[in-house]
Amino acid sequence: MPSFSHFFQTFISSKGLFLDATLLTLKLTIVSILIGIIFGLFFALLKISRIKILEYISNAYVFLVRGTPLIVQIFILYFGFSGIFLIPDFWAAALALAFHNGAYIAEIFRGTIQSVDKGQMEAGRSLGMTRGTAMRRIILPQAFRRALPPLGNQFIIGLKDSSLAAFISMNELFNVATTLGSNHFDEMTYLLIVAIYYLVLVALLTMIVSMLEKKLAISDR
Amino acid sequence: MNSREMIKIENLNKSFGSLHVLKDIDLSVYESEVVCLVGSSGSGKSTLLRCLNFLEKKDGGSIFIRGEEISPDTHNINDVRQTVGMVFQHFNLFPHKTVLENIIEAPIIVKKIPKSEAVDEARELLQKVGLEDKADVYPSKLSGGQKQRVAIARSLAMKPDIMLFDEPTSALDPELVGEVLTTMKELADEGMTMVVVTHEMGFAREVADSIVFMNDGKILEKNCPEEFFDNPKEERTKEFLKTTALK
Ligand SMILES: Nc1ncnc2c1ncn2[C@@H]1O[C@H](COP(=O)(O)OP(=O)(O)OP(=O)(O)O)[C@@H](O)[C@H]1O
Numbered sequence: 130m131p132s133f134s135h136f137f138q139t140f141i142s143s144k145g146l147f148l149d150a151t152l153l154t155l156k157l158t159i160v161s162i163l164i165g166i167i168f169g170l171f172f173a174l175l176k177i178s179r180i181k182i183l184e185y186i187s188n189a190y191v192f193l194v195r196g197t198p199l200i201v202q203i204f205i206l207y208f209g210f211s212g213i214f215l216i217p218d219f220w221a222a223a224l225a226l227a228f229h230n231g232a233y234i235a236e237i238f239r240g241t242i243q244s245v246d247k248g249q250m251e252a253g254r255s256l257g258m259t260r261g262t263a264m265r266r267i268i269l270p271q272a273f274r275r276a277l278p279p280l281g282n283q284f285i286i287g288l289k290d291s292s293l294a295a296f297i298s299m300n301e302l303f304n305v306a307t308t309l310g311s312n313h314f315d316e317m318t319y320l321l322i323v324a325i326y327y328l329v330l331v332a333l334l335t336m337i338v339s340m341l342e343k344k345l346a347i348s349d350r
Numbered sequence: 351m352n353s354r355e356m357i358k359i360e361n362l363n364k365s366f367g368s369l370h371v372l373k374d375i376d377l378s379v380y381e382s383e384v385v386c387l388v389g390s391s392g393s394g395k396s397t398l399l400r401c402l403n404f405l406e407k408k409d410g411g412s413i414f415i416r417g418e419e420i421s422p423d424t425h426n427i428n429d430v431r432q433t434v435g436m437v438f439q440h441f442n443l444f445p446h447k448t449v450l451e452n453i454i455e456a457p458i459i460v461k462k463i464p465k466s467e468a469v470d471e472a473r474e475l476l477q478k479v480g481l482e483d484k485a486d487v488y489p490s491k492l493s494g495g496q497k498q499r500v501a502i503a504r505s506l507a508m509k510p511d512i513m514l515f516d517e518p519t520s521a522l523d524p525e526l527v528g529e530v531l532t533t534m535k536e537l538a539d540e541g542m543t544m545v546v547v548t549h550e551m552g553f554a555r556e557v558a559d560s561i562v563f564m565n566d567g568k569i570l571e572k573n574c575p576e577e578f579f580d581n582p583k584e585e586r587t588k589e590f591l592k593t594t595a596l597k
């Protein structure tokens with residue numbers, strides 16, 4: 130184990146690089162979650178469409194994502210995409226993570242949509258709304274609110290998962306840590322440092338999520 | 351009553367799987383008539399009401415609304431629903447919208463009425479149900495009776511010709527039942543055509559023009575309140591009235 134003063138000095142001297150990497154990690158996570166939300170909503174709606182073929186497509190997507198390791202998905206999408214289109218590494222990584230997050234977000238949305246009382250749809254329909262209008266105006270706004278806390282948790286998971294983008298040479302937190310570690314023949318120090326960065330980020334996000342939960346609990350019902 | 355026939359049901363049948371819930375129902379409801387639907391639990395009252403609003407799909411028979419036979423294959427059910435309002439036992443207010451927003455939602459979104467007009471009408475309706483001071487409150491802040499009166503106002507905002515009520519007071523604390531029944535009575539006095547599933551026999555006796563007794567998916571008896579309560583024809587009706595009198 131490194132001595133504390135050595136650890137502290139290294140922490141200070143490396144902070145420029147790590148802060149840049151933090152920004153990239155956050156950017157990667159935010160973009161992949163936002164795109165993942167679009168994927169998730171799309172596949173959740175397919176799943177509850179009551180149209181068999183669309184349900185199967187949605188199930189297949191969730192099955193594929195849950196049934197294979199994220200690192201395999203990242204490599205397939207990275208090499209697959211860069212073989213066909215020239216997309217920047219950032220977008221290859223963001224899309225791969227979004228594809229992955231989307232499946233979990235689809236399950237979150239499916240759950241919260243189905244948790245909205247079925248009387249809400251009936252009330253909307255009895256007022257002359259189509260199923261689509263009632264879904265958009267009545268059900269989804271309620272489902273979104275309920276989805277916020279689990280989406281926050283998915284964000285935290287997504288943040289940690291984004292470390293795998295290091296393997297397609299994204300200079301996010303984990304990659305910076307391993308690179309600096311091997312350059313200085315001091316892996317353990319840098320790994321401990323990066324662990325602290327992740328812990329602080331996750332702690333901050335956890336606070337935000339629980340604040341959200343409290344706020345929603347107050348305004349709910 | 352010689353006025354216009356608002357609802358006519360002919361030979362209506364409905365099953366849930368192997369459970370035959372509505373059996374050869376025939377019923378007419380005339381303009382401004384208040385029909386109370388009574389009967390024991392599971393006799394098919396809600397299902398009949400829901401068929402009238404096409405929330406349940408009938409298996410056989412015909413439903414005429416104002417003389418026109420309505421079927422999901424030939425009609426836009428969403429348009430039909432605008433003329434047939436429905437009030438639910440559990441209110442089903444939209445919890446993410448204020449009282450006012452609950453009321454103006456469908457007129458704006460479905461009927462495409464300008465917002466200012468919808469708001470004016472909504473405020474009048476709120477005044478009518480005695481809740482003008484609750485316009486900007488969320489449903490969670492209302493009592494059950496207030497919620498149900500908002501739900502009635504929300505339905506009325508679509509200017510329906512017919513109002514269906516499915517046990518509108520059954521989920522309420524006893525002391526809140528009266529205010530909702532008063533609102534409904536006012537509506538009846540204004541000439542609204544109403545079909546009301548209820549266990550409130552006092553309301554049925556006072557407000558209904560006719561009472562329909564359902565038993566095991568069939569209409570056993572239809573009569574004016576005096577005859578129905580004081581001189582029931584069927585043995586099952588007598589038994590039913592005895593059990594409700596005990597309550
Ligand atoms: N969606 C459904 N699927 C299967 N069975 C149903 C469904 N809805 C109602 N039923 C059954 O149909 C029968 C009639 O139900 P309905 O709700 O119309 O009765 P009701 O007269 O309104 O009773 P209550 O006074 O308890 O409200 C019951 O046996 C009920 O269990």
Ligand SMILES: [Mg+2]
Pocket residue numbers: 395396397516517
């Ligand atoms: Mg019922």
